[in-house]
Amino acid sequence: MSVADQNRQWVLADRPVGREVRESDFELVSRPIPALREGELLTRTLYLSVAPVMRRYMLQGGAGEKPLQLGETMRGRGVGVVVASRNPRFAPGDFVQGKLGWQEHSVSDGSPYYMMYRIAQRIAPLSTGIGVLGVTGFTSYLGLMDIAQLRPGDRVLVSGAAGGVGSSVAQIAKHHGAGRVVGIAGGPEKCRLLVERLGYDAAIDHRREDLHARLGELLPEGLDVFFDNVGGATLDTALLHLRTDARIALCGRISEYLGDDEQPYALRHYQQLHKKYAMMRSFFIYRMEADFPRAEQAMSEMIRSGALTHTEDVLEGLERMPEALIRLYTGANRGKQIVRVDPLAETYRDHNPWRGT
Amino acid sequence: MSVADQNRQWVLADRPVGREVRESDFELVSRPIPALREGELLTRTLYLSVAPVMRRYMLQGGAGEKPLQLGETMRGRGVGVVVASRNPRFAPGDFVQGKLGWQEHSVSDGSPYYMMYRIAQRIAPLSTGIGVLGVTGFTSYLGLMDIAQLRPGDRVLVSGAAGGVGSSVAQIAKHHGAGRVVGIAGGPEKCRLLVERLGYDAAIDHRREDLHARLGELLPEGLDVFFDNVGGATLDTALLHLRTDARIALCGRISEYLGDDEQPYALRHYQQLHKKYAMMRSFFIYRMEADFPRAEQAMSEMIRSGALTHTEDVLEGLERMPEALIRLYTGANRGKQIVRVDPLAETYRDHNPWRGT
Numbered sequence: 001m002s003v004a005d006q007n008r009q010w011v012l013a014d015r016p017v018g019r020e021v022r023e024s025d026f027e028l029v030s031r032p033i034p035a036l037r038e039g040e041l042l043t044r045t046l047y048l049s050v051a052p053v054m055r056r057y058m059l060q061g062g063a064g065e066k067p068l069q070l071g072e073t074m075r076g077r078g079v080g081v082v083v084a085s086r087n088p089r090f091a092p093g094d095f096v097q098g099k100l101g102w103q104e105h106s107v108s109d110g111s112p113y114y115m116m117y118r119i120a121q122r123i124a125p126l127s128t129g130i131g132v133l134g135v136t137g138f139t140s141y142l143g144l145m146d147i148a149q150l151r152p153g154d155r156v157l158v159s160g161a162a163g164g165v166g167s168s169v170a171q172i173a174k175h176h177g178a179g180r181v182v183g184i185a186g187g188p189e190k191c192r193l194l195v196e197r198l199g200y201d202a203a204i205d206h207r208r209e210d211l212h213a214r215l216g217e218l219l220p221e222g223l224d225v226f227f228d229n230v231g232g233a234t235l236d237t238a239l240l241h242l243r244t245d246a247r248i249a250l251c252g253r254i255s256e257y258l259g260d261d262e263q264p265y266a267l268r269h270y271q272q273l274h275k276k277y278a279m280m281r282s283f284f285i286y287r288m289e290a291d292f293p294r295a296e297q298a299m300s301e302m303i304r305s306g307a308l309t310h311t312e313d314v315l316e317g318l319e320r321m322p323e324a325l326i327r328l329y330t331g332a333n334r335g336k337q338i339v340r341v342d343p344l345a346e347t348y349r350d351h352n353p354w355r356g357t
Numbered sequence: 358m359s360v361a362d363q364n365r366q367w368v369l370a371d372r373p374v375g376r377e378v379r380e381s382d383f384e385l386v387s388r389p390i391p392a393l394r395e396g397e398l399l400t401r402t403l404y405l406s407v408a409p410v411m412r413r414y415m416l417q418g419g420a421g422e423k424p425l426q427l428g429e430t431m432r433g434r435g436v437g438v439v440v441a442s443r444n445p446r447f448a449p450g451d452f453v454q455g456k457l458g459w460q461e462h463s464v465s466d467g468s469p470y471y472m473m474y475r476i477a478q479r480i481a482p483l484s485t486g487i488g489v490l491g492v493t494g495f496t497s498y499l500g501l502m503d504i505a506q507l508r509p510g511d512r513v514l515v516s517g518a519a520g521g522v523g524s525s526v527a528q529i530a531k532h533h534g535a536g537r538v539v540g541i542a543g544g545p546e547k548c549r550l551l552v553e554r555l556g557y558d559a560a561i562d563h564r565r566e567d568l569h570a571r572l573g574e575l576l577p578e579g580l581d582v583f584f585d586n587v588g589g590a591t592l593d594t595a596l597l598h599l600r601t602d603a604r605i606a607l608c609g610r611i612s613e614y615l616g617d618d619e620q621p622y623a624l625r626h627y628q629q630l631h632k633k634y635a636m637m638r639s640f641f642i643y644r645m646e647a648d649f650p651r652a653e654q655a656m657s658e659m660i661r662s663g664a665l666t667h668t669e670d671v672l673e674g675l676e677r678m679p680e681a682l683i684r685l686y687t688g689a690n691r692g693k694q695i696v697r698v699d700p701l702a703e704t705y706r707d708h709n710p711w712r713g714t
Contacts, residue, residue, distance in 0.1 A: 231631070253631055266623035273639045274588070274610055281636040 007033045010102035010321050012068045016058055021329060023322045025058060026074065033105050041087045041116075043080035043096060043106045046345035048318070049130035050076065050325040050337050051164075052252070074102035074321070078341070079119070079129040083354050093355030095119040095348075097129040102321050104341060115286055120293060121300040125346055131336035132168055132303075132310035133296055139251060139285045140168035141295040145176070147283045148225045148249040152177030155219055157238060159183075160229030161200060162190035164336040165251060167311055169227050170199035172299075175307045178225075182218050184211065184234065186331055193334065197311065206234070215241045227251060232265040239269040242276040250282035311335025316343065364390045367459035367678050369425045373415055378686060380679045382415060383431065383459075390462050398444045398473075400437035400453060400463045403702035405675070406487035407433065407682040407694050408521075409609070431459035431678070435698070436476070436486040440711050450712030452476040452705075454486040459678050461698060474649055478657040482703055488693040489525055489660075489667035490653055496608060496642045497525035498652040502533070504640045505582045505606040509534030512576055514595060516540075517586030518557060519547035521693040522608060524668055526584050527556035529656075532664045535582075539575050541568065541591065543688055550691065554668065563591070572598045584608060589622040596626040599633040607639035668692025673700065 013027040036042055057068050057075050068075065078100035082090050087110045090096065098116035100106040108114040119129050131137060143165070144150050156173045160166045161183025170181040183200040185191050191203035204214045211234065215223075222243035228235050231253030238248070273280060302308035313333045315324050318341045327333045348354075370384040393399055414425050414432050425432065435457035439447050444467045447453065455473035457463040465471040476486050488494060500522070501507050513530045517523045518540025527538040540557040542548050548560035561571045568591065572580075579600035585592050588610030595605075630637060659665035670690045672681050675698045684690045705711075 231628070250631055253628065264625065264628050266625040267627040268621065268623040270624040270627065271588070271610065271621050273637065274607055275639075277639045277641045277644070279636065279638040280630065281638070282630045282634045284634045287634070 005033055006030050007103055007105045008318060009073045009104075010318070011071050011073055012058055013070065015060055015070075016055060017060060021055055021058065021322075021326055023326070026322045028319065034107060036084055036086045036107065039087050039109050040107055041085040041090045041110060042083050043098075043100060043108070044083045045100050045104050045106060045318075045341045046079045046081060046095075046348070047127050047130050048076055048078040048100065048102060048321060048324075048339045048341055049134070049136070050321070050328055050339070052328055054325055055329070075099060076102050076321075077115070077130055077135060078106075079126050079134070079345075080106060081348055081352070081354060090116070090118070093352045095126055095129070097134050102318070104318060115289070117289070117292055119296075121296055122349075123300050124303050126349065127312060127314070127338060127340070127345070128303075128310065130338055131164060131312055132308065133299055135285055136164040136336060137168055137299055137310075138288070138292050138295040139165045141172055141299055142285065142288055142291050143249045143251050143283060144169055144172050144225070144227055146288070146291065147281050148227060148247045150176055150178060150225055153179050154224035155179050155221065155243070156181040156225045156227065157184070157215070157219065157223045157241070158200075158227045158229070159234050159238070160252060161185050161194050161198070161203070162334070163229060166227070166229055167198050167335050168299075168308065170194070170201075171302070171308045173225075174199050175302055180219065182215075182223075184230070190331075190334070193311070197309065211237045212240060222246070225249070229253075236265070236267050236269050239267070239272040242272050242278050244276050244278075246276050246278040248278065248280040250280060313337045315339045317341070362390055363387050364460055364462040365675060366430045366461075367675070368428050368430055369415055370427065372417055372427075373412060374417060378412055378415065378679075378683055380683070383679045385676065391464060393441055393443045393464065396444050396466050397464055398442040398447045398467060399440050400455075400457060400465070401440045402457050402461050402463060402675075402698045403436045403438060403452075403705070404484050404487050405433055405435040405457065405459060405678060405681075405696045405698055406491070406493070407678070407685055407696070409685055411682055412686070432456060433459050433678075434472070434487055434492060435463075436483050436491070436702075437463060438705055438709070438711060447473070447475070450709045452483055452486070454491050459675070461675060472643055472646070474646070476653075477650065478653055479706075480657050481660050483706065484669060484671070484695060484697070484702070485660075485667065487695055488521060488669055489665065490656055492642055493521040493693060494525055494656055494667075495645070495649050495652040496522045498529055498656055499642065499645055499648050500606045500608050500640065501526055501529055501582070501584055503645070503648065504608075504638050505584060505604045507533055507535060507582055510536050511581035512536050512578065512600070513538040513582045513584065514541070514572070514576065514580045514598070515557075515584045515586070516591050516595070517609060518542050518551050518555070518560070519691070520586060523584070523586055524555050524692055525656075525665065527551070527558075528659070528665045530582075531556050532659055537576065539572075539580075541587070547688075547691070550668070554666065568594045569597060579603070582606070586610075593622070593624050593626050596624070596629040599629050599635050601633050601635075603633050603635040605635065605637040607637060670694045672696045674698070 014025045082094040099114045158169045162185040183194040184204045191205045194200040194203040202218045226238045226248045229252040371382045439451040456471045515526045519542040540551040541561045548562045551557040551560040559575045583605045586609040
C-alpha cells in the first residue's frame with residue numbers, strides 16, 4: 001500500500017491563558033511527510049485520544065509541562081499502524097500505541113519520549129489501546145493494584161468515576177474482591193452510568209449532593225482505598241472518611257487543571273493521614289512502562305470473561321479533535337473520549353496491508 | 358530473691374487541659390502488688406521512657422487516645438526483668454520491654470496490649486531497650502528503611518532530628534548508603550549535637566533560620582526522603598523541596614501534640630506530591646511488631662561495628678518521672694529521655710537473681 005506524502009496536522013494557533021480552550025486555538029494544516037532516517041518509523045494514525053492535561057501544553061509555561069510553540073503540532077497519544085520502518089524493533093503492520101500527535105501520520109524514532117508500546121492483545125478492538133487497554137486503562141489497573149494496593153474486602157471510593165480512568169476502576173476492584181465501591185461524578189446521567197454500567201455500588205453527584213454527608217451514609221465504616229482523580233476539596237473531604245491503613249492513589253487533579261496554580265488548595269485534613277496510619281501516593285504512569293504488559297494481560301482476560309466492560313465516546317474524523325478536547329472540560333463526554341481518525345481502523349487487523357512488506 | 362509486696366506508682370492527679378503539664382498533675386502513691394493469676398507475669402522495672410504523646414493520655418478525651426482516669430497509673434513503656442511468671446511465654450530472669458507503666462513493678466498478662474517484647478540482643482546496655490534498640494529505635498529503622506524505603510544515594514531530611522527517633526536516623530541512613538543527610542532541630546546546642554555526634558552532614562536551627570532558604574542552600578537538588586517528626590509548617594515547607602519519587606515518612610507531629618486540634622494546620626503545598634510523583638505515609642510502630650527482630654538485629658550489628666552511637670539523657674529514680682516528661686515539652690532533653698528506676702539495672706545481666714528460679 002502506498003504511503004501518502006502529505007500529512008494533515010492540528011497545530012497550536014493561540015493560547016488559552018485565562019480562559020477556556022476554544023476551537024480557534026487550533027489550526028488544521030497540511031505538511032509533507034519527511035523521508036525516514038535510520039532508526040525512525042512512520043505510523044498511520046487510527047485513533048487519537050484527548051486528556052485534561054492537554055490545556056497545560058497549550059499554555060505559555062504551564063506548570064510542570066513543556067509548553068508547545070505556536071505552530072507546533074498538538075501533542076497527544078494514539079493508536080497507529082506501522083507503515084514503514086527503519087527501526088529494528090518495529091515492523092510494518094505492527095499496531096502500536098504512543099505519542100502520535102494530532103495528525104494523520106507520525107514519524108518517531110522509537111525513543112522513550114514517544115512511549116511507543118506494541119499492542120500485544122488480540123481480543124479487544126484496537127481502539128482500546130488508547131482507552132481501557134492503553135495508558136488510561138493501565139492507570140486504572142496499576143493505580144488501584146500497585147499504588148493503592150487493593151486488598152480483598154476493601155471499601156473503595158473513586159472520584160472522577162465516570163472519566164476514562166475512573167470508569168474501569170470499580171470493575172477491576174470488584175474482580176479482585178473489593179467490598180463496596182462508591183463513585184463520585186457530576187450530574188445524574190453520569191451517576192446512573194456508574195451504577196448501571198460501570199460496576200459501582202453507589203454514586204455521589206458532587207453537583208447536587210453534600211459529599212461529606214453522603215460518604216457517611218454510603219461508607220459508614222469509612223474507606224480503605226481512595227482512587228482520586230480530582231484533588232482539592234474532594235480529596236480533603238475524603239480524608240475525613242479514612243479507615244486505619246487507608247491508601248490514597250493520587251492519580252489526577254482535574255479540579256486544578258483549569259486554574260493557573262496561583263491559589264493552590266490547602267489541605268485542611270491531612271492530619272487524618274497520621275491518625276489513620278494512612279498512605280497517600282502520586283504516580284506517573286509513563287514511568288511504569290515495565291508493568292504495562294502485566295496490566296494489558298490481566299485486563300484482556302477480564303474483557304474475555306466479561307468482567308470488564310468499557311465505554312468509549314467516539315467522534316469521527318481528525319477534524320473533530322478540538323471539539324473532543326473541549327468536551328472534556330465541559331464534562332460532555334461519556335467514558336473515554338476518543339477520535340477515530342481512520343474509518344477503516346479496525347479492519348486492518350484482519351486485512352493488514354502493511355504486514356510483511 | 359524475694360519480691361516486694363508494695364509497689365510505688367505515679368498516678369494521674371489532675372489534667373493539663375489548656376495549659377502545660379505540671380509536676381502537680383501527678384501523685385506518687387504506694388499500693389500492694391496483687392497475687393499473680395494464671396497467664397500473668399510480674400516484672401521489676403529497670404528503666405522507664407517518656408514520650409510527647411503522653412500529654413494526650415492525660416487529657417479528657419484527647420483525640421485518638423484513650424484518656425486515663427484520675428487516680429490511674431500513668432502509662433508508659435519501660436525495660437524490666439521478669440521476677441515471677443505464670444505465663445509460659447516468659448520465664449523469671451527474662452529481660453523485656455513493654456508497657457510497664459510509671460511504677461516499680463508491673464503485672465501484665467502478655468496480651469498484645471502490653472506489647473511485651475523479649476530483648477534478644479546481648480551487646481548493648483539494657484537501657485537501649487527503651488531507646489535505640491527499643492520501639493524508639495525500631496521507629497527510626499523501620500520508618501526509614503520500610504516506610505520511606507531508603508535507597509543508596511538518597512538525600513535525606515529529618516525533622517525533630519535531635520529527639521529520640523531522629524537521633525538515630527542519620528546514622529542508619531549513612532550506613533545504608535544515603536547521600537547528604539540534613540537535620541532540623543531547635544537551638545544551636547542541638548544543632549551542634551546533630552553534626553558532631555549524630556552523623557548529620559548539616560543542621561538547620563528552626564528557631565533562628567529560615568527553613569525554606571536553608572533547604573535551598575543545603576539540599577539545592579531537593580530531597581528524596583523526608584523523615585518527619587514534626588508535621589505542620591515544617592512538613593509544608595519540606596514539600597517545596599521534594600525531588601521526583603520522593604518519600605515522606607510521617608512519624609510524628611510534635612508541633613501539634615500541645616494543641617487540642619481545634620485549628621489543625623492546613624497543608625498548602627500538598628500538590629507537590631502530585632508534581633513529584635511522591636509518597637507520604639504514616640505508620641504506627643506498634644503494628645509492626647513482626648519486624649522488630651529484624652530491626653533489633655540490624656541495629657545491634659551497627660552498634661557492634663561502631664556505626665551507631667546513641668545519646669541517652671538519664672535521670673535517676675522513679676521520683677523524677679514527671680520532670681522527665683516535662684523536659685520533653687520544654688526541649689531540655691538531649692537524646693532519648695529515660696529514667697533509671699532501679700540503680701542496679703545493668704548488673705542483673707551478669708548476676709541475674711531471678712534466672713532459673
